[in-house]
Amino acid sequence: MELQSLTKVVPNSDPCVVVIDDDTQFRESLERLLRSAGLHARAFASIDEFAKSEPPNGPTCLVLDVRMPGRSGLEYQRDLVAAGVALPIVFITGHGDIPMTVQAMKAGAIEFLTKPFRDQDLLDAVNVGLARDRARRENEASLRTLRARFEELTPRERAILVQVVQGRLNKQIAGDMGITETTVKVHRSNMMRKIEAASLPDLCRMADQLNLLPKKAERS
Structure with a gap:
């Protein structure tokens, strides 16, 4: 054993x-x-x-x-x-x-x-x-x-998830990715549905559980 x-x-x-x-x-x-x-x-x-x-x-x-x-x-x-x-x-x-x-x-x-x-x-x-x-x-x-739900996300949905929990606005995410704000909203909606996040705080909690963001000490 x-x-x-x-x-x-x-x-x-x-x-x-x-x-x-x-x-x-x-x-x-x-x-x-x-x-x-x-x-x-x-x-x-x-x-x-x-x-x-x-x-x-x-x-x-x-x-x-x-x-x-x-x-x-x-x-x-x-x-x-x-x-x-x-x-x-x-x-x-x-x-x-x-x-x-x-x-x-x-x-x-x-x-x-x-x-x-x-x-x-x-x-x-x-x-x-x-x-x-x-x-x-x-x-x-x-x-x-x-983790299984996160694996179902597309690479773009994962990238948007990380930016969302970092406090980035749809407009800022669109500019960073070179896509329209409407496209960001569609991907963001799909991402929230797939990962089953009911709210932004809920999504932030999930991102923390998945260790998607660097620790505070590393961000400063």
């Missing part, structure tokens, strides 16, 4: 909590706890075992033991960060320390729980992770849809 595959989006897929801990009894107790709270849970004894499985399709939160035989939870977190995979992680450990906690939290962990911990603390952290991953997946799906 490639790391990037962990972030694929499948519409209407159920959330999943992945528990990775080499302690069989503890792993099974966590699985029971999560299922009792109405959450779909999958449990693995190691990172490698999880890596060989089918990746979850829906919003996902990892519950990782910090220290395990083979790759540790912290090492796997570093692998995910290096691969650009923003998967929420709740760390659990029987022997945590402050530097370890700081390292995990700086790398984006949701929570760092030291055994024994309250069941509710774990459930709260997992729900935060699932909500975060759900929002990320929805944003990525929305951006893919927007």
Whole structure:
């Protein structure tokens, strides 16, 4: 299983909590706890075992033991960060320390729980992770849809889009492109319809999402 595959989006897929801990009894107790709270849970004894499985399709939160035989939870977190995979992680450990906690939290962990911990603390952290991953997946799906609509624009419509969001008037755009103002209006109308922008502010938001304009620091 490639790391990037962990972030694929499948519409209407159920959330999943992945528990990775080499302690069989503890792993099974966590699985029971999560299922009792109405959450779909999958449990693995190691990172490698999880890596060989089918990746979850829906919003996902990892519950990782910090220290395990083979790759540790912290090492796997570093692998995910290096691969650009923003998967929420709740760390659990029987022997945590402050530097370890700081390292995990700086790398984006949701929570760092030291055994024994309250069941509710774990459930709260997992729900935060699932909500975060759900929002990320929805944003990525929305951006893919927007990019697909942008690809449907003609080169001239794309050029006009960029000039419009830069505040250029139809008359100025016509002069720059060597076409009539009426032609600009036609292309602009078609562009707005194709990209499904209801207003100029809506179009500006889309252009920002698509990174069509240079950053402010670069414009000055």
